[in-house]
Amino acid sequence: MDCRIPAGRVPDKRRRKPMNHLFLRYLGYFGPQRKTAEIEFVPGLNVICGASETGKSFIAESVDFMLGREVPERNITEQVGYDRVRLAIESSDGRPLTIDRSVEGGDFVVYDELLAGRAPTGEQRKLRWKHAGTRTDTLSFELLDRIGYAGRRLRQNAKGKTRSLSFRDVARLCVATEEDIQRKGSPAMSGQFVTATAEYAALKLLLTGTDDSALVSVDDDSPQRQRDDGKIELLDQMIEELQAELDEAGIDETELRDQEEKLKNSLSLQAEALRSAQSELNGLLERRGEVATSLRSSRARMKEIEELVARFTLLDSHYKTDIERLGAIYESGSFFVHLTVHACSVCGAHPGEQHLDSDCDGNVEAVVNASRAEIAKIERLRRELAYTLDSLRTEHRDLSEGLPGIEADYRALESQLSEIVSPTVTDERTSFNELTAKMAAVRLSLGKLASLARLRERKTALTEEEEVAGDAPQGTKTVIPKSVQDEFAQEVQQILSDWDYPDASRVFFDEASKDLLISGKGRGSTGKGLRAITHAAFTIGLLQFCKERDLPHPGFVVLDSPLLAYWKPEGEDDDLRGTALKTNFYKYLVGMSKDCQVIVVENEHPPAFVDGQAKVTVFTKNPAVGRYGFFPV
Structure with a gap:
């Protein structure tokens, strides 16, 4: 029907x-x-x-x-x-x-x-x-x-x-x-x-x-009036839609202005709180960086010392081997020095005619003296090496004893960062972002109210133009x-x-x-x-x-x-x-x-x-x- x-x-x-x-x-x-x-x-x-x-x-x-x-x-x-x-x-x-x-x-x-x-x-x-x-x-x-x-x-x-x-x-x-x-x-x-x-x-x-x-x-059917009426009708539609949107959201300009002012104050306070928390965080991060650098340096130095000690220990063993070898030469040469003098089995020269002061392979005494001098030199090097090793081991021990304290400081700073300061900064930043979002929403609503006012002003202007016109109907x-x-x-x-x-x-x-x-x-x-x-x-x-x-x-x-x-x-x-x-x-x-x-x-x-x-x-x-x-x- x-x-x-x-x-x-x-x-x-x-x-x-x-x-x-x-x-x-x-x-x-x-x-x-x-x-x-x-x-x-x-x-x-x-x-x-x-x-x-x-x-x-x-x-x-x-x-x-x-x-x-x-x-x-x-x-x-x-x-x-x-x-x-x-x-x-x-x-x-x-x-x-x-x-x-x-x-x-x-x-x-x-x-x-x-x-x-x-x-x-x-x-x-x-x-x-x-x-x-x-x-x-x-x-x-x-x-x-x-x-x-x-x-x-x-x-x-x-x-x-x-x-x-x-x-x-x-x-x-x-x-x-x-x-x-x-x-x-x-x-x-x-x-x-x-x-x-x-x-x-x-x-x-x-x-x-x-x-x-x-x-x-x-x-009034004049072309200008029809155009103006069309504009007014469009403005009416835009005003109605925007007003309905504002009414649906329950927007009140006075309340929005109050909210904007309160949000400005809250944002200022929140920004200061965020800066304070961020400053504390930056200080802790800097201190943690310094401690981390000290920790890395200590561990690197300890490893370096360990490598040096290992090399110097090997060097000392070579020195020891050289001394033993030279000692054997020295002892063997000493025996030759105390033997009875005979004609040289090589050149057949009599003892008085032998060139004992020449540095030849047959100058046993020179070899013995050279061995003794070399031994003395190596022993001096060993003493210096021993002193260096003692210094390195002392430094390693000092570093080893100080390392737990540095690690404890690092852990304390890390704990403070992860459990106190970082969450605080996160919370403050979240609050700041929330306030910023609210401020954006308030300003968006105020912008809509301003747009509504402009639309109404435009409609009023068009309406007044119609009323001023002599042929406008009453x-x-x-x-x-x-x-x-x-x-x-x-x-x-x-x-x-x-x-x-x-x-x-x-x-x-x-x-x-x-x-x-x-x-x-x-x-x-x-x-x-x-x-x-x-x-x-x-x-x-x-x-x-x-x-x-x-x-x-x-x-x-x-x-x-x-x-x-x-x-x-x-x-x-x-x-x-x-x-x-x-x-x-x-x-x-x-x-x-x-x-x-x-x-x-x-x-x-x-x-x-x-x-x-x-x-x-x-x-x-x-x-x-x-x-x-x-x-x-």
Whole structure:
């Protein structure tokens, strides 16, 4: 079946079905081999409270995800193993609707029956997650149709261009996650420049019941205007994408500037610590190098001495052999000297005629004297050699005795390097690199913010050029009548008064900030705790305002940590402990009509009187007591 609306047509709101409210009845996570994580809701007041890190805030985020958010706000460890989410919704006219979706996002499978953990019995339908004004097969159309808002249109810009209302435009006014409820901006605005016009138009729609269908877009078809419009459209797209990226990262310029300054100081201190550690390391390395050089020199000298001793010992043995040989010559020659003189057996000369003073081979006495002189010379050399050997052995002994000390010094330095100084330098360098990486990330984010500012400046310049041009069409402006603003402000003032909020005697709606002024002070200029409770008053006031005037509204609100000022105040001015606000807050919610539904997520338990008048779910974070958390242990 073709679920698309013919081009140029939208559902006629004058023939819409009677307005209904919606009640959230069940939220569950399913997965193979996983026990279902589930929670049921009732009309009226629902309180989910207990210990931190038990999945309370994740419930609010999951409801927002199942109402058409593109992707989950975050994933948590306990979610691993689950692949499907289910949300059961019941209209005030009794019509049930159960929607299933992958935990990763995408389209929905829906059943026209109220399912909890059981399997469906009827046929399923598929609904697209992304809103499209010309289609009826979207979750957005399904929910808008049930509350009587299908086919409504919202202004997009000052030229009167409009788009179809999406349920996400309404859901953001009903579901306040922990991050939303603490924001400084208006509860009606996301803070994104490119969507501000449509968001304010959505608030006007809920407060007045009037949409922007009657607006006629005025266009200038001149070539220059078309070029400028194309540039502006491109700039809008770039701004939207960059803003979405910054929003996804949760970037705040003030916080980034603070981080940059703190990181500069930390980097300076860390650089000094690194230089000190590196200096100590360099000193130890230098000392170790000196000791290592001394160790190598000692070992080399000892080896050299050992080689010299071995050579000199061999030389001494040669000297000894030479002395023995010369001694034998000397002794033999002595015998010849004392023999009887005869005629020479060689030349036959008589003793008187022999040339005994000649150095011939036959001059025994000369040989004997030469041997004696050579022996004396060798003995002198041996004495000198013995002295040298003694010196070398003494030096070797001294080196050998000093070597253990040098080795001990080397080991001590090596140990100090490997166990103390080097790890310290490594840690300091790692810390320095981490800080450097953080600084780079901060400066990258600041660069993106600067780029966003430049894009907006360029868009403003182009827009101003259009306005200056004489043929530029005059724009229009979304206006919430002053009387409606005052009535809504009085509604919120009465709520704050009933809660006993401090100094709530005067509440006005400030059109410039699209937010409330409470006793002359901007709502967003207070601490996180006070912003949370006044955001809750804004959201509940919008629900009550619509109900009292029979204006369409989903009929439910989800508030995550509205009483932050009770358990995590920012300072003395943000501290509501000791006041009756908490008690009065719950008295008011208990007293609201059961035609409305309020789901409160809080850390602290509500007063005792709430137990019998509301559905209270307590997460204990104790496997042995009560319910541990949203996900089974």
